[in-house]
Amino acid sequence: MRQITNPPNPYSQYSAEYVGEPPPTKLEVFEETATRKVITKAFASDWEGGWRYTVNCYRGCIHGCTYCFARQYHEYLGYGAGTDFETKIVVKPNAPQLLRQELKKCRDKMPHLDFSFATDPYLPLEASYELTRKCLEVCVDFQVPVAVITKAPLVTRDIDLLKNLKKVSVFFSMPFLTKEKSNPFEPYTPVPEARFRAMKMLSDEGIMTGIGIAPVIPGYNEPDIPGLLERAKGCGATRAFMSMLHLDTDSIEAYFVQKMHERLSPTRVSKIVNTMKRERGGTLRHATYKERMTGRTEQWEVTQKMFDFHVRRLGFRQHEKPAEPEAISALVQPSLF
Numbered sequence: 308m309r310q311i312t313n314p315p316n317p318y319s320q321y322s323a324e325y326v327g328e329p330p331p332t333k334l335e336v337f338e339e340t341a342t343r344k345v346i347t348k349a350f351a352s353d354w355e356g357g358w359r360y361t362v363n364c365y366r367g368c369i370h371g372c373t374y375c376f377a378r379q380y381h382e383y384l385g386y387g388a389g390t391d392f393e394t395k396i397v398v399k400p401n402a403p404q405l406l407r408q409e410l411k412k413c414r415d416k417m418p419h420l421d422f423s424f425a426t427d428p429y430l431p432l433e434a435s436y437e438l439t440r441k442c443l444e445v446c447v448d449f450q451v452p453v454a455v456i457t458k459a460p461l462v463t464r465d466i467d468l469l470k471n472l473k474k475v476s477v478f479f480s481m482p483f484l485t486k487e488k489s490n491p492f493e494p495y496t497p498v499p500e501a502r503f504r505a506m507k508m509l510s511d512e513g514i515m516t517g518i519g520i521a522p523v524i525p526g527y528n529e530p531d532i533p534g535l536l537e538r539a540k541g542c543g544a545t546r547a548f549m550s551m552l553h554l555d556t557d558s559i560e561a562y563f564v565q566k567m568h569e570r571l572s573p574t575r576v577s578k579i580v581n582t583m584k585r586e587r588g589g590t591l592r593h594a595t596y597k598e599r600m601t602g603r604t605e606q607w608e609v610t611q612k613m614f615d616f617h618v619r620r621l622g623f624r625q626h627e628k629p630a631e632p633e634a635i636s637a638l639v640q641p642s643l644f
Contacts, residue, residue, distance in 0.1 A: 313387025510543025
């Protein structure tokens with residue numbers, strides 16, 4: 308049973324403090340009908356072409372990944388970045404209708420749509436709401452290029468729609484090779500083996516698949532990189548990327564460190580924290596957006612070279628950066644960042 312644990316929300320004047328044992332959490336689902344736009348233009352890394360156009364039918368995620376950068380967006384809603392993010396799920400039931408309306412205006416200038424960013428598009432609620440599926444139906448109608456990033460085998464349910472898109476890719480986020488290794492950081496995600504099976508199923512259907520080794524937690528999961536790439540290649544993946552752990556806010560840092568102390572030995576926690584601080588110049592936070600996904604020491608350079616070596620050895624192709632169209636900013640929701 309999870310207990311309520313939320314770092315102080317920087318946007319709230321007051322925060323709750325429990326005397327004694329905090330109460331247990333419960334899953335709460337809120338339907339948001341006031342949404343008027345569903346496509347968001349967000350700045351991203353060079354790997355992603357500088358900009359992403361994202362669709363999120365949900366906010367919050369029950370996977371409980373302690374490192375998730377999207378936790379901060381729950382604070383904008385007045386919730387906490389801790390267990391609130393994992394148990395207070397916001398659903399946008401009108402997302403498919405909004406997507407259709409927006410694509411009618413900007414389809415000719417839309418380079419791609421990414422299903423990810425503020426949550427996993429295939430969290431368990433999707434099995435009943437089917438909002439991601441309905442949005443994919445809209446994408447099929449407009450034949451807009453689609454990329455999906457997920458940790459969930461549920462994506463295989465939509466193979467029929469994915470096969471009807473002219474350009475589509477599905478990346479599985481897998482930073483750890485075993486469930487035992489992942490438990491301290493992503494305790495409620497599908498096991499890696501289930502994600503690899505889903506990757507193979509999609510690849511066998513002719514859908515482009517890839518693996519995202521993200522985050523790489525310095526001092527913890529670097530040894531998993533070769534094995535993850537080999538397993539992904541064996542399952543038909545043709546793309547791969549990795550990025551270093553980035554803790555975007557004080558709230559996320561506090562929750563991440565707290566959960567490490569609860570789930571790992573003091574020695575292991577000290578190793579991760581000290582290694583991370585060397586990569587970040589003495590803190591756990593990156594100084595600039597450019598430094599967000601990379602480190603600054605020779606140890607990180609070795610990790611990067613190891614990744615690059617195995618990517619070349621296994622024949623993974625380089626990611627293709629999408630072109631940035633003109634005159635599209637006014638047609639989509641402003642950036643959340």
